[in-house]
Amino acid sequence: MLVIKTVDELQDVLFRVHSAGKSVGLVPTMGALHEGHLSLMKRARRENQATVCSIFVNPTQFNNKEDLEKYPRTLEADLKLVEEYMDFVFAPSAEEVYKVPATEHYDFGDLEKVMEGPMRPGHFNGVGIIVKRLFDWIRPDKAYFGEKDFQQIAIIKSLVRQCNLDIQIVPCPIVREESGLALSSRNKRLSEYEHTQAANIYRILKESLELKTDSVAEIKKFVANEIEKIDVLKLEYYEIVDGETLQPVNSLNDSNSIVGCITVYAGEVRLIDNIRYK
Numbered sequence: 001m002l003v004i005k006t007v008d009e010l011q012d013v014l015f016r017v018h019s020a021g022k023s024v025g026l027v028p029t030m031g032a033l034h035e036g037h038l039s040l041m042k043r044a045r046r047e048n049q050a051t052v053c054s055i056f057v058n059p060t061q062f063n064n065k066e067d068l069e070k071y072p073r074t075l076e077a078d079l080k081l082v083e084e085y086m087d088f089v090f091a092p093s094a095e096e097v098y099k100v101p102a103t104e105h106y107d108f109g110d111l112e113k114v115m116e117g118p119m120r121p122g123h124f125n126g127v128g129i130i131v132k133r134l135f136d137w138i139r140p141d142k143a144y145f146g147e148k149d150f151q152q153i154a155i156i157k158s159l160v161r162q163c164n165l166d167i168q169i170v171p172c173p174i175v176r177e178e179s180g181l182a183l184s185s186r187n188k189r190l191s192e193y194e195h196t197q198a199a200n201i202y203r204i205l206k207e208s209l210e211l212k213t214d215s216v217a218e219i220k221k222f223v224a225n226e227i228e229k230i231d232v233l234k235l236e237y238y239e240i241v242d243g244e245t246l247q248p249v250n251s252l253n254d255s256n257s258i259v260g261c262i263t264v265y266a267g268e269v270r271l272i273d274n275i276r277y278k
């Protein structure tokens with residue numbers, strides 16, 4: 001496995017890989033890797049002749065300075081974890097990635113007007129900037145993203161359409177702890193108590209699937225009430241949306257693809273998760 005720090009080297013190496021006619025799978029990450037990330041890498045390994053992951057805490061997608069500073073960074077351990085699956089790891093500095101300043105502006109239309117969009121102004125533009133740059137430098141055939149970041153997948157698919165890229169976006173299922181808590185690099189920041197209580201998020205989402213109603217208002221009320229019962233959890237939003245357009249629906253009968261997306265603070269730590277109704 002080759003660890004690459006500069007864009008020049010990355011492009012050189014990938015030029016050779018493409019010239020040899022090999023298919024390339026990319027897994028973009030921000031590091032502090034866990035089994036969720038590794039599930040993407042295992043799939044990339046199975047489906048491609050060459051594999052690349054990026055490990056880069058991308059400052060342009062953080063709208064909160066403290067969140068950026070506190071984001072866990074564990075490069076040495078990460079490299080050991082991915083060795084089995086990756087041919088190349090791109091782990092650049094921010095100076096390297098933003099040698100050309102980040103002036104790009106993407107318009108994701110209605111996809112960015114809901115949920116994470118208004119809550120994290122500038123976040124999806126930052127995601128668009130880094131992912132488009134990685135796509136340009138690496139030119140993957142397939143890129144792997146986790147469904148934990150459900151809205152992000154819709155944004156990346158829109159980026160691919162807008163820029164006319166010949167890249168297949170591969171959504172991968174959420175990997176969870178035995179408790180049901182979705183694995184996240186941010187879980188490392190939870191206290192033991194917060195960590196235990198955070199498992200209630202998925203329990204409540206699952207219980208909401210069993211409610212005998214099609215009314216989104218009723219389901220949202222149930223989830224909000226249940227979250228409120230857990231002392232360390234604070235609901236930011238629970239939205240039930242069309243799985244393609246991400247626009248809110250009123251009834252589970254409004255579309256044949258419906259997903260509930262939640263953001264909850266466990267103490268100071270912002271956690272996201274989602275569940276599919278149909």
Ligand code: AMP
Nearest residue numbers: 029030031036145146148149174175183
């Ligand atoms: P991050 O490092 O948090 O930016 O995540 C990098 C990629 O891993 C994104 O596509 C995430 O959606 C994905 N990912 C993170 N956590 C999980 C998880 N628990 N299950 C599946 N994919 C995940």
